Amino acid sequence: MSRPILQLDALRMVYNADPGILARLSGRADPPVIAADDVSLDLHPGQTLAVVGESGSGKTTAGRIATLQERPTAGRVLYEGEDVTALTGAALKAFRAKVQMIFQNPYDALNPRLTVGQSLAEPLTLHGLVPRAGLRAAVIEMLEAVELRPAESFADAFPSELSGGQLQRIAIARALIIKPRVVIADEPVSMLDVSIRSGVMNLMRGIQRDTGVTYLYITHDLSVARYMADRIAVMYLGAVLEEGPAETLISRAAHPYTRLLIQAVPEHRASATRRTRIRLPGDAASQAGLPSGCRFHPRCPLAQPICREKAPPLAPVGAAHRAACHFADDVQTHGLGAATAATA
Amino acid sequence: MTPTAAKTLRATVASVPGALSLAVFLVICATALAAPILGLPDPADMAFALYQPPSAEHWLGTDNFGRDILSRVVWGAQVALTVAVGAALLSILIGSALGAIAGYFGGWVDGLLSRVFDIFLLIPTFFLILLIVALFGASLPLTIVAIALTTWPRSARLMRSQVLTLKSRVYVQAALAAGAPHWWVIVRHVIPNGIAPIITDGTILMGMAILTEAGLSFLGLGDQNLVSWGSMIFEGQRHLRLAPWMSIAPGVALLLLVASLNLLGDSINFAMNPQLRTRGGAPKRRATTAPPAGETAPAADTPILEVDDLRLVYHAGARRIAAVDGVSFTLPRGGSLGIVGESGCGKSSLGSALLQTMPNNAELTSGTIRFDGRAIVLGGKPVVENGRSRIDALRWTRMATIFQSAMNALNPVTTVRRQMMDALRLHKPGISREEATARIAEVFAMIGIPASRMNAYPHQLSGGMRQRAMIALSLILEPELVIADEPTTALDMLIQDQILGEIADLRERLNLSLILVSHDMGAVAESCDVVAVMYAGRIVEIAPTQRIFGNPAHPYTRTLIGALPSLTGPLEELESLPATDTAAAAAATGCRFAHACPAATDLCRRAAPPAVPLGAGHVSECHYAEDFAAEPSSEPHAAPAAAKEARA
Numbered sequence: 005m006s007r008p009i010l011q012l013d014a015l016r017m018v019y020n021a022d023p024g025i026l027a028r029l030s031g032r033a034d035p036p037v038i039a040a041d042d043v044s045l046d047l048h049p050g051q052t053l054a055v056v057g058e059s060g061s062g063k064t065t066a067g068r069i070a071t072l073q074e075r076p077t078a079g080r081v082l083y084e085g086e087d088v089t090a091l092t093g094a095a096l097k098a099f100r101a102k103v104q105m106i107f108q109n110p111y112d113a114l115n116p117r118l119t120v121g122q123s124l125a126e127p128l129t130l131h132g133l134v135p136r137a138g139l140r141a142a143v144i145e146m147l148e149a150v151e152l153r154p155a156e157s158f159a160d161a162f163p164s165e166l167s168g169g170q171l172q173r174i175a176i177a178r179a180l181i182i183k184p185r186v187v188i189a190d191e192p193v194s195m196l197d198v199s200i201r202s203g204v205m206n207l208m209r210g211i212q213r214d215t216g217v218t219y220l221y222i223t224h225d226l227s228v229a230r231y232m233a234d235r236i237a238v239m240y241l242g243a244v245l246e247e248g249p250a251e252t253l254i255s256r257a258a259h260p261y262t263r264l265l266i267q268a269v270p271e272h273r274a275s276a277t278r279r280t281r282i283r284l285p286g287d288a289a290s291q292a293g294l295p296s297g298c299r300f301h302p303r304c305p306l307a308q309p310i311c312r313e314k315a316p317p318l319a320p321v322g323a324a325h326r327a328a329c330h331f332a333d334d335v336q337t338h339g340l341g342a343a344t345a346a347t348a
Numbered sequence: 349m350t351p352t353a354a355k356t357l358r359a360t361v362a363s364v365p366g367a368l369s370l371a372v373f374l375v376i377c378a379t380a381l382a383a384p385i386l387g388l389p390d391p392a393d394m395a396f397a398l399y400q401p402p403s404a405e406h407w408l409g410t411d412n413f414g415r416d417i418l419s420r421v422v423w424g425a426q427v428a429l430t431v432a433v434g435a436a437l438l439s440i441l442i443g444s445a446l447g448a449i450a451g452y453f454g455g456w457v458d459g460l461l462s463r464v465f466d467i468f469l470l471i472p473t474f475f476l477i478l479l480i481v482a483l484f485g486a487s488l489p490l491t492i493v494a495i496a497l498t499t500w501p502r503s504a505r506l507m508r509s510q511v512l513t514l515k516s517r518v519y520v521q522a523a524l525a526a527g528a529p530h531w532w533v534i535v536r537h538v539i540p541n542g543i544a545p546i547i548t549d550g551t552i553l554m555g556m557a558i559l560t561e562a563g564l565s566f567l568g569l570g571d572q573n574l575v576s577w578g579s580m581i582f583e584g585q586r587h588l589r590l591a592p593w594m595s596i597a598p599g600v601a602l603l604l605l606v607a608s609l610n611l612l613g614d615s616i617n618f619a620m621n622p623q624l625r626t627r628g629g630a631p632k633r634r635a636t637t638a639p640p641a642g643e644t645a646p647a648a649d650t651p652i653l654e655v656d657d658l659r660l661v662y663h664a665g666a667r668r669i670a671a672v673d674g675v676s677f678t679l680p681r682g683g684s685l686g687i688v689g690e691s692g693c694g695k696s697s698l699g700s701a702l703l704q705t706m707p708n709n710a711e712l713t714s715g716t717i718r719f720d721g722r723a724i725v726l727g728g729k730p731v732v733e734n735g736r737s738r739i740d741a742l743r744w745t746r747m748a749t750i751f752q753s754a755m756n757a758l759n760p761v762t763t764v765r766r767q768m769m770d771a772l773r774l775h776k777p778g779i780s781r782e783e784a785t786a787r788i789a790e791v792f793a794m795i796g797i798p799a800s801r802m803n804a805y806p807h808q809l810s811g812g813m814r815q816r817a818m819i820a821l822s823l824i825l826e827p828e829l830v831i832a833d834e835p836t837t838a839l840d841m842l843i844q845d846q847i848l849g850e851i852a853d854l855r856e857r858l859n860l861s862l863i864l865v866s867h868d869m870g871a872v873a874e875s876c877d878v879v880a881v882m883y884a885g886r887i888v889e890i891a892p893t894q895r896i897f898g899n900p901a902h903p904y905t906r907t908l909i910g911a912l913p914s915l916t917g918p919l920e921e922l923e924s925l926p927a928t929d930t931a932a933a934a935a936a937t938g939c940r941f942a943h944a945c946p947a948a949t950d951l952c953r954r955a956a957p958p959a960v961p962l963g964a965g966h967v968s969e970c971h972y973a974e975d976f977a978a979e980p981s982s983e984p985h986a987a988p989a990a991a992k993e994a995r996a
Contacts, residue, residue, distance in 0.1 A: 058840035105522065108518075
């Protein structure tokens, strides 16, 4: 496998770690929140890694650290093998030109007082990549690339005149206009209508084919992850529970949580078969006050006594496929049916 | 001028108070500026007879020194406006700069600056000015500085709170991620978007500044060489019996200017803040109608809901937008209907029309809704019986709704249990406390909320629990029909699946009838027997769930299905659609979908398609419905891995 272009190495991110002496004395200190706990992810050039998880899984935190919008409490971010975790000033700006971000909410992504053209020209001006006279041409070219035609009229439009799908295309254009090598996309389609989503996803795939850009694609939807990604990492409460090639991870999922996520995808096309659902005990997952042992055991239908005591390591379960479950082999062969097998 | 500013100006002028106050303000400004060329006598010239009442020569009379009062009022306006503009500008400049810095950087910077704001707010304007006058003597610039020094924290606090929300806006984050330095972000993205309410507040600040200056001059602390309305009023009050006009004229001028500024501030605020412009203004009295004659008692097989040719129109200014444009369907008792479509297709409008909870600018122009055989809407008008509209009697008790956003739909200051108790006692006055408690516990158990969470406040519950509480609240009165509008959209996948499971379970156990509105075909697939696909205000296809997925007979339905990524099927390029301009699509002469349809022909662009019945309750509004229905959905029907697994 090629050398990774961007690596997250044993990241740890704790919010509220130090609540301050006053809050501690008055006993009102919020408990520390562990948003990332020993998270390691590798992005390979020209490929897409999807990070899948629920809200509170730390997937967004991982993305924010990868773009250095936040600095980790511990661990390193490596760009082409070089430690960039503590970059500042001009070096940070140069890093930002290489690693860009697409955000979730397209309706809020553009300054309402600037035209689309002005917003798109901003990154070019900031990095001094294109002389002032060439800005307009560069903007028009980029608008054509994200299939917004006629590009001239889109360049002069204000964000309030555009639909969500068009806005997200412009947000993508803004991230790509300075030709970054890595783009972190945080749920770029989850706020769009289903019928519009596929257009944006196809656009992102097309751009990757043409330019070889690398994506870190953050999503809560496994089927979207499968469509977009070469590899998938499943996160839960700040940790990676399973990671592997997209197809293998879905067909041979080795973690009960991944299996539950797979079941939760409404596979309507399959003639709407009624599925038997496993009723999960409780649904509140909170990073404050992590459970002992395996972090998933309170909701796991397969939980055994050992899961309460010992945290399972992220161990290999196949080619380039790792999972953090004491019963990974059972789950991989029997699925959640192992629940009955194990307890019977 | 930016489009927002132009729009704000137009909206301000469009309202009567806005236009009036702006006109008064502009007239005063123009007069003050034109003072030297109006040919008025010198305001300081004591050339005329003393104490003359208003006359043709001296429109406002003369004062105790024989000076022309009109001239003094006009020159006084210059002083008032100088103070107003000077103080407000200075105050906004200092305030918004420091406020923006405090809000943007937060932390200790914010802590320190906020304390500074507080300290300056504590300084009484008058005492500061007294001090300044005592130290440096009275002068207009010093007065302006003193007023600005005591008012800038107002702007600073406003700007700080604006920036606190602005800095988490995506475009600010995006600019930072693009490598923009902080000063760039503040100047280009934060201040332009946060300045609007501060400008509004500026007009009120101007009024305050004028009053302060007048008060100072009244006390004799103003610049004695300038003509000030305050000193005029002071002079006048000593001669009130002899020459009341001396104080009336500057008093009225002061009142007019300050009132117009305050009114202008209010109007601009109203024009800029869409939340104040409620949708369509005050509720209109809607025309009602009497129940139709000869209604038969409902039989066992009477459908729970019948909708016929429903049309709903929104009034937006002079425009009329048809959101629901002739929708008809029948829901049998115990049945379930999924209504699917993209945003703007009218699915939520349809849901609100069924419950008659439309916004004020919506109007039903035609259509009949029957609940359990009895008409609740007839010819677009709500049916009123014995002085009470029928829907009011049905809502919640027999026809309940589950909203999308549980956080907004639950009252944040009372516990969930308490809200259910209130609902029970309101609708069933005879119920005892014990019975009510038992019923609440029963519903909570049914929906999977642990008893320990019964006394929780909404914000203490997780998103999934909150949505469960919302469902519990809608079920507490044992309704027969539940209308759920995107009940799981904001939730995580696992929770979404669980909630949909709960809804499907409850429906079977309680024999509920269900209408589930969603933009996601996947969400309705398992919960509903019948799926209706809406496009641009019409149901373009309706069919039993298996048929609509197996043999979709409308190209729009096909695209909707083809747009969803699959987890188990083969990986293939997804289909995609451009966003629909609903108004334009509805106005098309032919088929509404023709502009985006991959299979559109000349016929489609010319003639609106008929509703083609395809048997077994399958209807499609497409000229080529039969051809589409004949070829099964392009997807092979592999049973999902999950389903296989469950069977194994």
